[in-house]
Amino acid sequence: KILVTGALGQIGTELVMKLREVYGADQVIATDLKSSAHEITRSGPFELLDVTNDKAMFDIANKYQVDTVIHLAALLSATAEEKPLLAWNLNMGGLMNALEVSRELGCQFFTPSSIGAFGPTTPKDNTPQDTIQRPNTMYGVNKVSGELLCDYYFHKYGLDTRGLRFPGLISYMTPPGGGTTDYAVEIYYAAVTAGKYTSYIAKDTNMDMMYMPDALEAIIDLMEADSSRLSHRNSFNVTAMSVDPEAIAAEIRKQMPDFTLDYQIDPVRQGIAESWPHSIDATAAKTEWGFKAQYDLEAMTKDMLVQLGKKGELFKRGVS
Numbered sequence: 001k002i003l004v005t006g007a008l009g010q011i012g013t014e015l016v017m018k019l020r021e022v023y024g025a026d027q028v029i030a031t032d033l034k035s036s037a038h039e040i041t042r043s044g045p046f047e048l049l050d051v052t053n054d055k056a057m058f059d060i061a062n063k064y065q066v067d068t069v070i071h072l073a074a075l076l077s078a079t080a081e082e083k084p085l086l087a088w089n090l091n092m093g094g095l096m097n098a099l100e101v102s103r104e105l106g107c108q109f110f111t112p113s114s115i116g117a118f119g120p121t122t123p124k125d126n127t128p129q130d131t132i133q134r135p136n137t138m139y140g141v142n143k144v145s146g147e148l149l150c151d152y153y154f155h156k157y158g159l160d161t162r163g164l165r166f167p168g169l170i171s172y173m174t175p176p177g178g179g180t181t182d183y184a185v186e187i188y189y190a191a192v193t194a195g196k197y198t199s200y201i202a203k204d205t206n207m208d209m210m211y212m213p214d215a216l217e218a219i220i221d222l223m224e225a226d227s228s229r230l231s232h233r234n235s236f237n238v239t240a241m242s243v244d245p246e247a248i249a250a251e252i253r254k255q256m257p258d259f260t261l262d263y264q265i266d267p268v269r270q271g272i273a274e275s276w277p278h279s280i281d282a283t284a285a286k287t288e289w290g291f292k293a294q295y296d297l298e299a300m301t302k303d304m305l306v307q308l309g310k311k312g313e314l315f316k317r318g319v320s
């Protein structure tokens, strides 16, 4: 059985639905700080959980006798920069609790890292798997610390910890909250609802991105990979494309010729974006466990606009 924290977040909502499809609904215990009307609170076990409460987390993991913990609950980069102390307490306190529960119950463990784990002194083009990591954001400090902590639990206790350095994730089901790469999700919503978008990230600011279906596949493929093949664990570079706002807009215009893009730069999130790589190298993931992204910018854009169009139709008909 699999315990998922942060189950109502951008990754969590889709990952829980996918895991329930693959392993069976009753095998996946979804948890989050509060409940919602989302179907995952009804399509299988759902529990309220504040990940900073170690006893509550242990009690749920023990009640369901889970053998896998997927820890997603965290504050993203922009929010973490606004509230650094809260970010440290939640991102690191929650991670430590999840690692301790996994150690006590002997669970396999996954938590995401991010391209945010790299900083201004990291080589920015085709960033290597193993390279300097001196991020200057609280989120980046959390992610590097998290990678080191997860590797520590593997070397010290033999805990089977695995992680992925995710790029910006694009999805149409649950929007991200408080991220720097959120513009790349908002632009599609804005295209469908308004035919135009004002980007807070500047033209020519290239960042790695990936479509959510590829991210979900990567989590499952990594967790099912033969442990003896892994020479890295926390965490693998994975990416599908490196884009800036203009590249996304140009792809949208192939479907919606009248779409317009303009800019109103947010200095905080622009500053965070500029401290991150332009593109990262995913060779280690490809060779050690066969990582392969299916969606490039063209395929992702086509699917996003179709799915959001359908969502728009449902919304107009008053279907949530």
Ligand code: VAH
Pocket (backbone or CB within 6 Å): 076, 077, 078, 114, 115, 116, 139, 166, 167, 168, 169, 176, 178, 179, 180, 181, 182
């Ligand atoms: C963020 N979406 O923007 C997250 C992610 C690489 C970006 O870490 O903070």
